[in-house]
Amino acid sequence: MIERKDVEHVARLTRLALSDAELERMREQLNSILAHLDTLRAVPTEGVEPTSHAVDLVNVMRDDEVTACLPQDAALANAPDPSGEFFRVPRIIEE
Amino acid sequence: MYRPIHELTDAYRRGDLTPTTVAEDYLARIGKLDGKVGAYLTVVRDQALAAARESELRWRAGSPRGPLDGAPIAVKDVLCTAGVRTTCGSKMLERFVPPFDATTVERLRAAGAVILGKTNLDEFAMGSSTEHSAYHPTRNPWDLTRVPGGSSGGSAAAVAGGLAAGAYGSDTGGSIRQPAAFCGVVGMKPTYGRVSRYGLVALASSLDQIGPFAQDVTDAALLLGAVAGHDPHDATSIEAPVPDYAAELTKGVAGLTLGLPDEYFPDGMDPEVERAVRQGIEVLKGLGAKIERVSLPTTPHALAAYYVILPAEASSNLARYDGVKYGLRVAGRDLIDMESRTRSAGFGAEVKRRIMLGTYVLSAGYYDAYYGKAQSVRTLVRREFAAAFAKVDLIVAPTTPNVPFKHGEKQDPLSMYLNDVFTIPGNLSGIPGLSVPCGFSAAGLPIGLQLLGRPLDEARVLRAAYAYEQATSWRSRRPELS
Numbered sequence: 001m002i003e004r005k006d007v008e009h010v011a012r013l014t015r016l017a018l019s020d021a022e023l024e025r026m027r028e029q030l031n032s033i034l035a036h037l038d039t040l041r042a043v044p045t046e047g048v049e050p051t052s053h054a055v056d057l058v059n060v061m062r063d064d065e066v067t068a069c070l071p072q073d074a075a076l077a078n079a080p081d082p083s084g085e086f087f088r089v090p091r092i093i094e095e
Numbered sequence: 096m097y098r099p100i101h102e103l104t105d106a107y108r109r110g111d112l113t114p115t116t117v118a119e120d121y122l123a124r125i126g127k128l129d130g131k132v133g134a135y136l137t138v139v140r141d142q143a144l145a146a147a148r149e150s151e152l153r154w155r156a157g158s159p160r161g162p163l164d165g166a167p168i169a170v171k172d173v174l175c176t177a178g179v180r181t182t183c184g185s186k187m188l189e190r191f192v193p194p195f196d197a198t199t200v201e202r203l204r205a206a207g208a209v210i211l212g213k214t215n216l217d218e219f220a221m222g223s224s225t226e227h228s229a230y231h232p233t234r235n236p237w238d239l240t241r242v243p244g245g246s247s248g249g250s251a252a253a254v255a256g257g258l259a260a261g262a263y264g265s266d267t268g269g270s271i272r273q274p275a276a277f278c279g280v281v282g283m284k285p286t287y288g289r290v291s292r293y294g295l296v297a298l299a300s301s302l303d304q305i306g307p308f309a310q311d312v313t314d315a316a317l318l319l320g321a322v323a324g325h326d327p328h329d330a331t332s333i334e335a336p337v338p339d340y341a342a343e344l345t346k347g348v349a350g351l352t353l354g355l356p357d358e359y360f361p362d363g364m365d366p367e368v369e370r371a372v373r374q375g376i377e378v379l380k381g382l383g384a385k386i387e388r389v390s391l392p393t394t395p396h397a398l399a400a401y402y403v404i405l406p407a408e409a410s411s412n413l414a415r416y417d418g419v420k421y422g423l424r425v426a427g428r429d430l431i432d433m434e435s436r437t438r439s440a441g442f443g444a445e446v447k448r449r450i451m452l453g454t455y456v457l458s459a460g461y462y463d464a465y466y467g468k469a470q471s472v473r474t475l476v477r478r479e480f481a482a483a484f485a486k487v488d489l490i491v492a493p494t495t496p497n498v499p500f501k502h503g504e505k506q507d508p509l510s511m512y513l514n515d516v517f518t519i520p521g522n523l524s525g526i527p528g529l530s531v532p533c534g535f536s537a538a539g540l541p542i543g544l545q546l547l548g549r550p551l552d553e554a555r556v557l558r559a560a561y562a563y564e565q566a567t568s569w570r571s572r573r574p575e576l577s
Contacts (some may be wrong), residue, residue, distance in 0.1 A: 054301065
């Protein structure tokens with residue numbers, strides 16, 4: 001069972017500001033979903049390699065050549081707060 | 096309306112119809128009926144008419160670009176379209192206008208297709224009912240009080256309702272096949288890597304795959320062929336030649352062995368679905384297919400493994416929505432506050448739930464118990480399919496355990512997740528799967544039969560579906576919308 005403080009911790013990690021009511025509902029729903037996920041414990045998987053991907057790929061390499069890329073103005077066109085040639089964010093570094 | 100693409104292009108060739116009049120008819124029908132269905136989020140009227148006029152010139156000159164030239168097509172709003180907003184059904188991307196086309200969209204334009212617009216979906220493709228779009232729900236054309244399935248419900252409803260001749264969606268756990276079954280159309284998830292994911296907004300990168308919705312199997316073959324194949328922009332796309340799927344359709348099922356997995360007919364499934372699917376299997380047997388029982392014992396655990404792996408990948412993919420480079424921004428007192436306010440305002444409840452779940456299963460102390468375990472279960476699912484496909488050519492099963500449900504009927508997240516219990520194993524193992532209409536419930540709701548094949552064996556999946564379709568007449572039944 002996960003508790004309220006676990007939900008608050010995960011919410012902080014994911015950068016979600018949840019209201020009291022949302023936190024409580026999330027706790028209930030996550031517990032109900034996790035109870036189902038816990039049924040995986042019944043599956044014997046000793047020595048079974050994990051699969052992270054459906055295609056068995058090794059590294060995909062290409063020549064290190066400069067090719068066309070997105071122009072700067074197009075890359076900035078959707079930015080909520082562009083500044084010149086930059087993406088602007090709230091101050092991070094203290095003065 | 097209700098003419099498959101291959102019949103439209105036959106009519107273009109004969110000069111009986113033109114791409115412009117067909118595009119105008121579709122746009123008029125969307126204008127008249129989509130208020131009821133809600134299949135579209137954005138309709139690109141002027142672009143569609145311009146593309147149709149160009150197509151018309153090519154047909155008139157006797158030099159069409161191929162079997163999709165002039166075909167009116169809808170695209171799920173999770174595929175990037177240059178200059179046309181791409182919302183993913185989310186407030187987070189309400190004003191996002193991609194600077195490039197997804198490879199699928201680029202290939203469609205190159206094939207001369209007429210893109211009508213962008214279709215509705217559950218937010219960020221998380222859902223099985225298309226009720227959870229941040230804009231509006233989509234309704235099932237067969238019964239407007241019921242859901243079209245999801246997450247590609249807009250694309251499925253558009254094809255079923257005669258609001259597009261064909262469409263594309265994405266399938267991460269069943270998001271093409273389940274709505275295809277619910278809407279009585281053909282829907283296919285190709286092998287993972289068969290279609291480039293470049294420009295497909297990522298949900299779970301190891302599971303996502305793009306595929307077509309079609310009025311019949313012939314169209315599905317044409318729609319898949321037009322977009323399949325390696326793409327240097329997607330390192331996970333497979334470098335293998337693309338067969339002429341349409342040319343293979345008529346080879347029949349005589350001599351093929353179809354596997355029937357016991358685990359896909361569990362207690363408690365809708366008896367009407369079971370009856371229709373079993374009758375469909377009898378039809379295939381009558382056409383000369385051999386039926387053999389196979390066992391896929393890990394099937395009941397695939398859902399749980401999926402609901403670890405999918406949220407884990409999604410929580411990571413959706414970390415990019417931080418209010419900096421694109422999408423919504425809500426001002427805050429510092430960077431973290433701005434990010435938290437942005438994400439809380441931009442994401443809906445199901446997206447938040449899956450981000451939370453994914454972050455939890457990846458967090459310190461739980462990684463091995465959940466994520467590692469689920470990945471090992473994924474291996475078992477793959478191995479069982481591989482063992483089955485050593486004995487049989489295809490697997491035949493229901494697409495969904497139930498018929499379309501009512502809007503608002505499934506409130507509990509877990510009961511919604513159970514809709515995808517028969518489609519998820521195909522994503523975990525990466526194999527191709529297709530849903531073809533196989534009947535109706537007593538209430539007139541569509542039922543789908545699922546065919547699963549070996550990796551890259553789309554041609555055989557389509558060929559069996561075609562044989563079944565030609566032997567039955569389900570596709571002649573259409574919903575009445577007015």
